[in-house]
Amino acid sequence: MAAAVEATDGVGGWTKEDSAHAPSRETQNTSRYGSILMGFFSLYCPMLFILPFSIPLYRRATEVIFVTWEMYAVALMEVFYGVKFFLSGDIIRPRERSLMLLNHRNRLDWNYFWGALAHATSPPAHNLKIVLKSGIRKFPGLGWIMQMSCFLYIHRRWEEDQRLMNNVLGYFRDIDHIFQVLIFPEGTNLTPETKKKSEEFATKAGLPPLDHLLHPRTTGFTFLVEKMRNSGLLDAVYDVTVAYPKTLPLSELDLIKGKMPEEVHFHIKRHPASNLPGTEEGLRTWINGLWSEKDKLLKTTLQQGHFPEPGAEIPNPRLHGSYLAVLFWTPLTLGMTYLLATWWVVQWWCLTFSIIFTVISFATDGIQHFEVWLHRRELTRLAKSE
Template structure:
């Protein structure tokens, strides 16, 4: 584990900021430079390749392994997660190679062989996509198995939501009794199969906007909490449940507090990507808290999370003043030299090739239509394919006990 340090680009010293940077470039923190046709063109290409790789990868890589779910769940679990990790590398490569996005990291290395909870501030609707860059460069070795806690409606999103079901992401409805049941179901399954994983949680519950910040300030005033400038007040129920559940199941080694900052261009929504507004730099500061250092009670965990958010708010204030996270330099592992280009040369032809076959060959059209119908029905009629996986596992276990 390295010491907390100055922001580094995958282990190198960052250049000095060109100007004092702040997310508050304007009232919304959005980069307001006019978008030319080159920006639109690059943005459309990026979104086509990014979402196209998800959708075409789903039909060509994920759908063929679906029958394995009914034959060998350990093999199915491994296959889905390997494919997803391969795609994450492509998502990072598109940002770094096509756009020249630089990821600057400081603090601690994420240990992928640990079972951990990762808490991240939610600056925009796309934080989870940029977080793949942090995982790619800050996990050693880069073989993490990160599950995101997501709003339940995302599971219905074609391609992306379906893949996340197959990878056992944690979908929630924001109805606590139901969410507790669903998370218990998946986390209990991970415990039973002795699975190594990380859970990414956004404790703020939503991204920072003028509207959500106003509501956060009202809540802080009502509850007597310290107001935050660059963050929303964290919601503690989900965090305390996750930590308590994993700790009691012997599935928690650490909690990683990750802070993300966008000192220059700040995209807020998916439309900004289509316009070609991509951040030149994304900065992450990572702080590891061993499970043994966490408070033993739920009330203690709530206070601990609030204290972490107050510290994070102060850290962001300093960061926006000087353009990067403070502290001495830290060392991070790089991706393999040609990993980005290998990902591009694999996923781009796959995406274009499957798309061409989808447009020209009727067997592929019927294949895609059939799986679209299957996953649409599963997504709307159930809580997701991941719960079918859990049910099959437990059914098999009950049958073995009877025999």
């Protein structure tokens, strides 16, 4: 991944040109969220009828659907918003079971990380599971889809979170699943308030100050490394650093307004699992050292507008194979929207599944744990029949 990149300084604002295009960008964001809802009703909901009869088919189908939507999201960012992704460092190997560490600059980092996955993964395929706050599972459409895709939701209550992650990771071990887990070790995105709390923690813990990062929370990281490693589910840890040298969006509201970064830069460093410390204390020291190095890297990057190692700008996005997803998702979204507006059968279908998933999301930890329960019940049945 080596090519020259035009340097820029500082963090830019929203230009007049951006403002002029804001209405169309808002429309495009509405369209993208519409694709999430229409995809959920038209593609994901029918998969629920497969779940009781073929868990492997259900697991594979839901993951393929999600990856194609990721491709669509990346295509929209690059083709319609003109977002440019710059990559440097190592290639991501999709046939590895890996843990990915990403700094949390804003609430939308996971959204842009799909761009890195689309272009830094060779061959271009992956099966990413993101560790998310539990409340996101209740979000209509996207939260429901992530439940069905077996994402890892946490409550920030460690005993309960440990149980929930053990449940899903144990299931992946049982079915010999190849997957990647993305975590934000900082726990939350960087704001003046969270920065102050991080500095107070660092002072008490005797850690060096960080300028562009929050200090990582080590409990979840060490648990995931040890759990995945002991279960034979960890081939590598990827340290991913994201930087926004120009416009910096901060929240979902910026996304709705069409305030998108002109450039998103990613630097990727692969660490083989065999190189990681073997103890919990060693892992804590390792990630704290990693974050100190990452902070220095970001300081240089934001000064010169790109990572010290030149990043490769992604080629003309219109030529990238993932944009075939546009030809699938756009007519699907428009067609399903038309049916929803005109046909009572589709209206009742959407209403019924909206009610079902609202109840599931508020009354349980998510439908993914029902999938795990079905799998374990089948194992018990097979054991008794032998």
